[in-house]
Amino acid sequence: xxxxxxxxxxxxxxxxxxxxxxxxxxxxxxxxxxxxxxxxxxxxxxxxxxxxxxxxxxxxxxxxxxxxxxxxxxxxxxxxxxxxxxxxxxxxxxxxxxxxxxxxxxxxxxxxxxxxxxxxxxxxxxxxxxxxxxxxxxxxxxxxxxxxxxxxxxxxxxxxxxxxxxxxxxxxxxxxxxxxxxxxxxxxxxxxxxxxxxxxxxxxxxxxxxxxxxxxxxxxxxxxxxxxxxxxxxxxxxxxxxxxxxxxxxxxxxxxxxxxxxxxxxxxxxxxxxxxxxxxxxxxxxxxxxxxxxxxxxxxxxxxxxxxxxxxxxxxxxxxxxxxxxxxxxxxxxxxxxxxxxxxxxxxxx
Numbered sequence: 106x107x108x109x110x111x112x113x114x115x116x117x118x119x120x121x122x123x124x125x126x127x128x129x130x131x132x133x134x135x136x137x138x139x140x141x142x143x144x145x146x147x148x149x150x151x152x153x154x155x156x157x158x159x160x161x162x163x164x165x166x167x168x169x170x171x172x173x174x175x176x177x178x179x180x181x182x183x184x185x186x187x188x189x190x191x192x193x194x195x196x197x198x199x200x201x202x203x204x205x206x207x208x209x210x211x212x213x214x215x216x217x218x219x220x221x222x223x224x225x226x227x228x229x230x231x232x233x234x235x236x237x238x239x240x241x242x243x244x245x246x247x248x249x250x251x252x253x254x255x256x257x258x259x260x261x262x263x264x265x266x267x268x269x270x271x272x273x274x275x276x277x278x279x280x281x282x283x284x285x286x287x288x289x290x291x292x293x294x295x296x297x298x299x300x301x302x303x304x305x306x307x308x309x310x311x312x313x314x315x316x317x318x319x320x321x322x323x324x325x326x327x328x329x330x331x332x333x334x335x336x337x338x339x340x341x342x343x344x345x346x347x348x349x350x351x352x353x354x355x356x357x358x359x360x361x362x363x364x365x366x367x368x369x370x371x372x373x374x375x376x377x378x379x380x381x382x383x384x385x386x387x388x389x390x391x392x393x394x395x396x397x398x399x400x401x402x403x404x405x406x407x408x409x410x411x412x413x414x415x416x417x418x419x420x421x422x423x424x425x426x427x428x429x430x431x432x433x434x435x436x437x438x439x440x441x442x443x444x445x446x447x448x449x450x451x452x453x454x455x
Contacts, residue, residue, distance in 0.1 A: 331348070
């Protein structure tokens, strides 16, 4: 009887565990199980903090030899993995696999809370923190917390003032490379995101997503007070001020109200002087108007009366016998030359 070499028998045994799901190697610290003893040894370094693989150029240490080899490509610039669809290279095979899902549309990582899917497990983990509310990355300067490490790193640049990504066209600088890439489309005019419904193109994916809701009718932002749904988050924030009574432009409204009150007070003072002096002409009792004649909207119903009709009515009131004129059919309610009837007085004969 012939026996296979020991190395082949070990490889076969290890391979069979993929099908049987057997994991005989257990970690004594966290009760995790592994197919191979090598995986257990590598895992235990997370508990002990051991990093036996050192890179001599920058004196960084790693727990696995594979991580050391991958790190060396940062210094050498080597990118051996090329995308077959797009002329792009990667230093790691896993990055190429993730990139290829952009072309295939594959999103194998699905959220259990909602219907969203993602092309990487890291994106799924970051998304699930929206449901759990977890924000593990905290800023040491201002105490603000974030759900992803990238957002935390970008936020810290606000305190340091570091903007390493600079535009070559207009000398603007940005915290993130993504922001620079988006900004450069203002100069190039590139709009890579195209709507499949109406052939409109957009420079940002966010603009396309918002625009596409016009076709689908989707309104994901719902008001918690009245149940109204809106297509944009900004529209929901603006709508919510109706319930809270918040006024963003308080200073401007306050200044305007003061000017209105001052003008009203000046007119009332002039009106009182005209009454005491006996000159009660309609022109003197008329409130101050703007230099350009404007129509008058009785009751604020949107049906403005033209300025020409107002001028004709004033001329009629200034004519002899105007005090006996009753504009029953006219929408203009002029109260200048008329006095209210005294209680119990008999109506005048026409």
